[in-house]
Amino acid sequence: MDNKLTRNSIIRIVVFGLMLLWFVYLAAGYSYDYYNLSVERALIDVNDIGDVSIDGSDFTGMFKLMGLGFNGFMTSFLYIFIGGFILVSSLILNLIISLIAIRKDSVVTDKEYKLSLGLLIGAIALGLVIDIVLTRFSVLVSFIVFTAAWVLPTLLIYMLRLRGKVPKPEAQET
Numbered sequence: 001m002d003n004k005l006t007r008n009s010i011i012r013i014v015v016f017g018l019m020l021l022w023f024v025y026l027a028a029g030y031s032y033d034y035y036n037l038s039v040e041r042a043l044i045d046v047n048d049i050g051d052v053s054i055d056g057s058d059f060t061g062m063f064k065l066m067g068l069g070f071n072g073f074m075t076s077f078l079y080i081f082i083g084g085f086i087l088v089s090s091l092i093l094n095l096i097i098s099l100i101a102i103r104k105d106s107v108v109t110d111k112e113y114k115l116s117l118g119l120l121i122g123a124i125a126l127g128l129v130i131d132i133v134l135t136r137f138s139v140l141v142s143f144i145v146f147t148a149a150w151v152l153p154t155l156l157i158y159m160l161r162l163r164g165k166v167p168k169p170e171a172q173e174t
Contacts, residue, residue: 009112012101016116016158019093020123023154026089027146028130030082034075034142035135043074079142083149090150094157102158108165116162124151 005013044067052059102108124147131143 003109003111005109005112005115006107008101008106009109012097013112013115013119015097015101017119017123019097020119020154022093023086023090023150024123024127024130026086027143027150028127028134030086031131031139031143031146032134034079034082035139037075037078043071044068046071079145083145086146086149087153090153091157094153098158098161102161102165106165107167108162110166113162113166116159120151120154120159 046064046067049063049067050060052063127147128143131140135143
């Protein structure tokens, strides 16, 4: 079997690589933004809350707790919103590239599949290195969640369809 890359295979690999770079940018960039929001600033600075008394009773602790709760709620909401945005954009882009680039008459070689899989693994590693440099090991969980939000649709939509187009080796008779 001929294992050379065709013009269409090269275009698919380049477009897939560009899409992976976009996803790495989203995951590492939003992870860095999440790091800045959760570590360096808060929506409500609870240190500014002081001496809250109502009818002679001290409610300072309760108001500080409410401020911390609101900060946690908004941070969690932002976390879910960002993860959802990355997931939806990944679904859309993977469906588009899968339906346009891999047609019924497309021929995918084993070499193209292995190059695409290598690109995917390389993009995950590149994103991890970028995230570690940007956030200094602070928010690796957010990076893992944001990365999973684009890796899973990529594996389930694009890579499975690509793998399905690779011709199976014929069994040798003995």
